[in-house]
Amino acid sequence: MVITHFRLKLIKLADNWRQEGDIAVLNAANKRTENHARVLLLTAREREIVRLVSSGLSNKLVAHRLGLREGTVKIHLHNVYRKLRIPNRMTLIVAGIGAHNQE
Numbered sequence: 001m002v003i004t005h006f007r008l009k010l011i012k013l014a015d016n017w018r019q020e021g022d023i024a025v026l027n028a029a030n031k032r033t034e035n036h037a038r039v040l041l042l043t044a045r046e047r048e049i050v051r052l053v054s055s056g057l058s059n060k061l062v063a064h065r066l067g068l069r070e071g072t073v074k075i076h077l078h079n080v081y082r083k084l085r086i087p088n089r090m091t092l093i094v095a096g097i098g099a100h101n102q103e
Contacts, residue, residue, distance in 0.1 A: 039097060041083045049076045054093050 013065055022100065045066075052062045061075070063070040077089070 038084045042080060046076050046080050046083075049073060050080055050092065050097060053077065053089060054097065 016058055018038050039047070047065065052065060053059075057065070059073045062068075063073045066073075074084065080092070081087065084092070086095065
């Protein structure tokens with residue numbers, strides 16, 4: 001069987017795409033593992049606040065439910081963002097970090 005130069009290029013491209021796909025899957029898995037490892041850095045109170053925020057509650061409602069002041073909730077969230085290395089509440093929700101903290 002004669003393999004043309006064009007076929008060799010196609011085979012190489014397909015192999016590169018497969019490898020890139022494998023790398024993407026590994027990167028996504030590493031990112032999830034990294035996020036879960038960082039969640040372990042959170043205090044029990046921070047995890048509780050993350051769970052409530054991820055369920056869609058506002059800072060005010062979280063504070064009311066936990067018997068805290070709204071400013072205290074904001075401080076906890078600031079610490080969560082810093083520890084998890086995320087910029088904001090939306091990233092926290094989209095990453096699904098709170099979904100893993102159901103106790």
